[in-house]
Amino acid sequence: MEVGFLGLGIMGKAMATNLLRHGYRVTVWNRTIAKCQELVALGATVGETPAAVVAKCRYTIAMLSDPSAALSVVFDKDGVLEQIGDGKGYIDMSTVDAATSSKISESYVMGKGRMIVEAVKQKGGAFVEAPVSGSKKPAEDGQLVILAAGDKTLYDEMVPAFDVLGKKSFFLGEIGNGAKMKLVVNMIMGSMMNSLSEGLCLADKCGLSPQTLLDVLDLGAIANPMFKLKGPAMLQGSYNPAFPLKHQQKDMRLALALGDENAVSMPVSAAANEVFKKARSLGLGDLDFSAVYEVVKGAGGSGQA
Amino acid sequence: MEVGFLGLGIMGKAMATNLLRHGYRVTVWNRTIAKCQELVALGATVGETPAAVVAKCRYTIAMLSDPSAALSVVFDKDGVLEQIGDGKGYIDMSTVDAATSSKISESYVMGKGRMIVEAVKQKGGAFVEAPVSGSKKPAEDGQLVILAAGDKTLYDEMVPAFDVLGKKSFFLGEIGNGAKMKLVVNMIMGSMMNSLSEGLCLADKCGLSPQTLLDVLDLGAIANPMFKLKGPAMLQGSYNPAFPLKHQQKDMRLALALGDENAVSMPVSAAANEVFKKARSLGLGDLDFSAVYEVVKGAGGSGQA
Amino acid sequence: MEVGFLGLGIMGKAMATNLLRHGYRVTVWNRTIAKCQELVALGATVGETPAAVVAKCRYTIAMLSDPSAALSVVFDKDGVLEQIGDGKGYIDMSTVDAATSSKISESYVMGKGRMIVEAVKQKGGAFVEAPVSGSKKPAEDGQLVILAAGDKTLYDEMVPAFDVLGKKSFFLGEIGNGAKMKLVVNMIMGSMMNSLSEGLCLADKCGLSPQTLLDVLDLGAIANPMFKLKGPAMLQGSYNPAFPLKHQQKDMRLALALGDENAVSMPVSAAANEVFKKARSLGLGDLDFSAVYEVVKGAGGSGQA
Amino acid sequence: MEVGFLGLGIMGKAMATNLLRHGYRVTVWNRTIAKCQELVALGATVGETPAAVVAKCRYTIAMLSDPSAALSVVFDKDGVLEQIGDGKGYIDMSTVDAATSSKISESYVMGKGRMIVEAVKQKGGAFVEAPVSGSKKPAEDGQLVILAAGDKTLYDEMVPAFDVLGKKSFFLGEIGNGAKMKLVVNMIMGSMMNSLSEGLCLADKCGLSPQTLLDVLDLGAIANPMFKLKGPAMLQGSYNPAFPLKHQQKDMRLALALGDENAVSMPVSAAANEVFKKARSLGLGDLDFSAVYEVVKGAGGSGQA
The missing domain is CATH 1.10.1040.10 (N-(1-d-carboxylethyl)-l-norvaline Dehydrogenase; domain 2)
Known part of the structure; x- marks a missing residue:
């Protein structure tokens, strides 16, 4: 199975490593590209941009540091949104609030000016938020607890990967419920x-x-x-x-x-x-x-x- | 080792049974004497009164239902106090408040009339309060947690018995600290x-x-x-x-x-x-x-x- | 002194009446225009729209039921904003939150699209928020307590009117402090x-x-x-x-x-x-x-x- | 009307003074007898002991500093109890807890020894507790609020005096309710x-x-x-x-x-x-x-x- 992985901080690195060890082919991206080298040594491929990763992989997992980073990776130039579409899934495992997940998931309207921003679902992609419980050690040991919500079909497809990353995953219903x-x-x-x-x-x-x-x-x-x-x-x-x-x-x-x-x-x-x-x-x-x-x-x- | 055991309710019965099973010779007493029969079948001897039990045994453990019962067994006619004395130890494992333990341990004075009541220590006996954490099942399995306080020497002598009754005992210092x-x-x-x-x-x-x-x-x-x-x-x-x-x-x-x-x-x-x-x-x-x-x-x- | 008065609910009617009784010339407006008749009987003039009132009067007081009404009267078609400008003052005495006062006072920016809305200050007008403490009876008796904030010069000019409406007014500094x-x-x-x-x-x-x-x-x-x-x-x-x-x-x-x-x-x-x-x-x-x-x-x- | 007054601290002195000014004949006592002189200058008589005051007066008011003083004045040698009896009333206006009032009012029993202490009611006297709300200034101005409880007949007889001492007195029912x-x-x-x-x-x-x-x-x-x-x-x-x-x-x-x-x-x-x-x-x-x-x-x- 091929997955993309965005964000190689303490958590992301441990999680991507586990996927590689369990035989996944992983294409990684990190804002500081140098951080990718350790993963390449374990067999990972590098994507130049979030968009490039999504273009290549059917499923892309993100593990970013905060809501702002989580939004940037999606909405900025060369972001996820440029390549997401029918048949592709995006799984954000960062710890963010419900509002951030909603923005990534759906278009939103600001004020009376009705400025519509298209997001993952409008582009035809599937989205799952999946914040985790547990920090560095459980991430390394594949013992996270995964609190997923959003697209149930995508969730079901991700269960094998979640089983590698965590000891247990829960599907909690609509977007925001994980948070x-x-x-x-x-x-x-x-x-x-x-x-x-x-x-x-x-x-x-x-x-x-x-x-x-x-x-x-x-x-x-x-x-x-x-x-x-x-x-x-x-x-x-x-x-x-x-x-x-x-x-x-x-x-x-x-x-x-x-x-x-x-x-x-x-x-x-x-x-x-x-x-x-x-x-x-x-x-x-x-x-x-x-x-x-x-x-x-x-x-x-x-x-x- | 010979021990007396006062009180064969749900907890007391389980605890006395454990002592018997571990080779202790146990003399039991219960307000409703019929309740002693089950223990006799396991090898226990019956004492007619609390005083009789104390007379016979160097160490007497009590496991009563409440503060009132704990006081009765000591101060009433044919009670513990009549036979307690030098070289004898009394261990109350009932769940009582600090004030009740103090009464059993020491003389106390009521009002200006200075009505002095002698208690275990005045008689020359040693006293340990040892309430337990855990209910029926842990009592049966010898898995109680024992919170002891009072006479340190007596506590040390009781450790082998506490090891039979519980998974761990603590010595907490002065009387009242268990409560x-x-x-x-x-x-x-x-x-x-x-x-x-x-x-x-x-x-x-x-x-x-x-x-x-x-x-x-x-x-x-x-x-x-x-x-x-x-x-x-x-x-x-x-x-x-x-x-x-x-x-x-x-x-x-x-x-x-x-x-x-x-x-x-x-x-x-x-x-x-x-x-x-x-x-x-x-x-x-x-x-x-x-x-x-x-x-x-x-x-x-x-x-x- | 000539003042405009927008909103003739229970509070507004009592307040505008007090101004008339103290010799103010008052031009009133209410969403349901019929409600103005009672005031006309006391000497008031009627303005067709909020904009018309502001066009006519140097000072316009508003007493609306809630934040939504307070915003409508300013930003909607024929609203305050169309006629506010240099030398004119707008005093909102409605009970609204700090954010609503800020919107009325200043331009605001929504989202990344930087949709700028001009408000009272951008148009050159002066603005004071002045929520009151006290309900119907104190309003009728001119015994309100007025919690004003915003433009200090405008506040000072309004003090005589505030003295008619209330027993005491306070100037509390920047917009939002009244709320x-x-x-x-x-x-x-x-x-x-x-x-x-x-x-x-x-x-x-x-x-x-x-x-x-x-x-x-x-x-x-x-x-x-x-x-x-x-x-x-x-x-x-x-x-x-x-x-x-x-x-x-x-x-x-x-x-x-x-x-x-x-x-x-x-x-x-x-x-x-x-x-x-x-x-x-x-x-x-x-x-x-x-x-x-x-x-x-x-x-x-x-x-x- | 003749009243006794026990306790001439800040509060008591002000209260006794008010009684004298309103024409009451007052017999005062204080632990430090010297403190009585100021009241004598205003027409008061001095009693040697609490018992002497009670012997002389039909009604005796006490205003002591704390529960311990309130008990001493009643139960100690030469105390109130020695002379209280049929036809005499004792009114304690000190701020004490309900338990202290109860002790003064009724016999009480300590421990199992049933040591009975006789108190005001056993002696045939009538008792009212009447703690006050208000401190020095209201005491001087006769503006205390009096929270009385106990013997209703005695309370009714004391109302004229209470009207001198306070702006309002309440009868609250049984002993303890004032506290x-x-x-x-x-x-x-x-x-x-x-x-x-x-x-x-x-x-x-x-x-x-x-x-x-x-x-x-x-x-x-x-x-x-x-x-x-x-x-x-x-x-x-x-x-x-x-x-x-x-x-x-x-x-x-x-x-x-x-x-x-x-x-x-x-x-x-x-x-x-x-x-x-x-x-x-x-x-x-x-x-x-x-x-x-x-x-x-x-x-x-x-x-x-």
Whole structure:
């Protein structure tokens, strides 16, 4: 099977490598073309532009760094849109919001001027958004969780590739649902991080060892990889940003906004969100989201208010 | 090794059985003496009263249903206190509050009348509180988590027995710390249950399948046994009380009170506690604590306000 | 002094009447022209279109029902924009969001197509936004509070008219600040309404008369017109929508969003917002915002979840 | 009319003075007897002990500093209890909790030893608790608000005196209700102080003048004496303790506990309470309760966590 692959950052490189190892023929493109060489050594071909990759391959996967990059690769000169069409599929696995996915998927209309921009579907192409859960290590190990939505036929055709990239893929329905599912998961994760922080702090202040609390938690009904991984680092005040606090807070804000649209009252998430905001106001936004523990403890980062 | 065992309810029976199976000689007592027969069939001896058990055994373990029963067995006529003394150890594994453990451990003074009641330590005995985490199944499998505190020497002597009863025991320091550790764990658990409920509800209202959310959660960094066990039941509106909501709310209230004593601000736990209170006010207190999901959904039990 | 007046709803009619009574020459326009007759009886002249009013008057005040009406009157055919220009001032006193005021004030650009729309300032006109606090009665009595922002020179010229319409006007700086000030005030008001509801409910449940609580409150340091006005109606379950709950919740959401932009953690407002959301989810959105009391009591509107 | 008056602190002195000025014959007692001289100059008689005052007067009012003083004056040697009896009334206007009032009113039983202490009612006396709302100035001006409960006949007999001391008195039913009413009022007050703090902080961070916000608030539906009095001081960082933050937080805790007993969910008060706790943890407990503004701003007192 031949696939195109756009974007060879940490995630994209690992994913393209896995496809090559499982016998896929892969045509890669990256904004900095030099980054393609490592993949060429593993058997990849290089495409000069996103358009060239799409022209060559029936299926093209993208793994870009953010919504802006995801839009550029499609709409800019020599972009995906120039070659997408009947019988071709485009699969964006970048982590983007629902609105970005919608723009890539469909034409959109701006203001009263009705400036129509054609997008993948108008050109006749099929589109699937497929953001993933998991970072570098799961990407390398083919253990991502894939949250796909959009064109069901294209999804079905991609399942073998998804099986190489991840341990499990879900088809979630209409475009935007992949992004929404990530928000819901991250919202729960954010509340749990606050709960853990409160528990560690309470233990400490009432004469129990926070490390022992972690040990007890790890043996019980609420044991989970996040507590196990982050807990000990938090006790050491170590917050290397695997997932920056400002992004976690943004996701909680967006999840709460989704709740607002749908009239879902979520007081626990709202309380957690305000603590993350306090953390941001104290200058902790670029640390790992577990740095919310510093706010619960009452210390306060760089202290500016 | 010879041990006494007071209390043969669901938990106690399973625990005493495990001790017998591992070669301990066990003298059992239960308020309803008939319940002892099953254990006798496995090799146990019967003690007529708590005092008789203590007289015979160097170590006596108790597993009673609540604080009131835990106090009765010690202070009532023919109780533990009548025979406890130098060289004897008493280990209460019941789930009780810190105040109850303190009463059993030490003399206490009531009012200005200075009415002194002698307790285990005044009599010369050693005392360990050792509440457990885990219910019927872990008790049968010897997979409890034991949260011990009090007399360190007695704890050390009991470790072989604890190894039979549980997968891990912790020594947490002074009397009361076992109870406090349980409160902290349950507080985190209560917030997490609220977070899960909010996530399930948000998923449902914004067009995602709550069951798929459970599946996605189970593959990620916050996967945990509680979500896996309770989640599907919640989606079916099934709330068999493994841990009644009113007890969960009581534990959150006590944990928040502990936070108040120690000036620990815990807004997420406080928000979760208010939702559990709302659940209680709607008549859901006797259901499993996962019934808080009904409040988040907006339905409302029997509806009386 | 000659002023134009666009919009003769409940508020606009009362305000234009006050201007006439204080000797202003007023040229009125209303979408339903028939509504102008009452004002003509008091000495007003009628303008055929917004453009005609602006052509005739140096200053034109608008009091429209919502953002959409406020935009139409400016940008549609025969709108304000056709005649606004050097030496003319436009004062929009409608309650609109900051974004709407900005659109009326300045050109704006949509998307990459750079479709530029000219607005009041590009045409050479001066613009002041001036939303008011207060409803029908204060409008009739000239007792509004006016929250003005934008062109300071125009504001200064309008002060005599503002003195007729209100008991006090404030100049708050750049466009958008009037809307922001309203949001902050309404946010505080929303939290206070929740506080009152919780207090009334607690009083009732613990054996105190809620009516007596209102009486006690009215004699103390937190006595305020809202408690005095709404409290007794709430106890009777009467929620005639002076300010609909769904609008209050929208304002709280926007105020929280403003807090998010500026990294201000506001846990009390966030908690109050979630209760208003719960009220919306229970079908209470069209009642007065004091209907949040029903949620606190635990009853639940029409009960759909 | 002859009344006894126990306790001549700031409040008591002002109140006894008012009674004298309105023609009451007053027999005063104070722990530091020297403090009585000022009242003697106004016509008061001095009693040597609380018992002596009660022996002489049909009605005795007490205004003590705290629960401990309130209990001492009754139960200690030469205390009220020695002379109280049929036909005599005791009115405690100190601010105490419901439990303290109950102890003064009725016998109570401690522990299993059933140590019975006789109190006012057992001796045949009548008892009214009557805590007040208002501090020094209202006490001097006879403008207190009196929250009475207990013996209705005694209350009715005291109304003329209450009319001298306060602008309004309420009879609230059974003993404890006066204390509960104060808790409910203070809970609402605490939430409102948080709301104001959040609003001031949001205004400041989004480019509005906090002082202008205070001015706008003071003209609207939520204008109240507390905002007017405390607001400007808060903007100057001035927190002279009219009502210490730690007492406000204690009252919120007790109000929430009352809500817990009665299954009243109060998320806004709970959120406010956690912010007050954070303030306590930052060393602000002895400042005025308006110092919670410092926590909302993100500064943090002496910074110890």
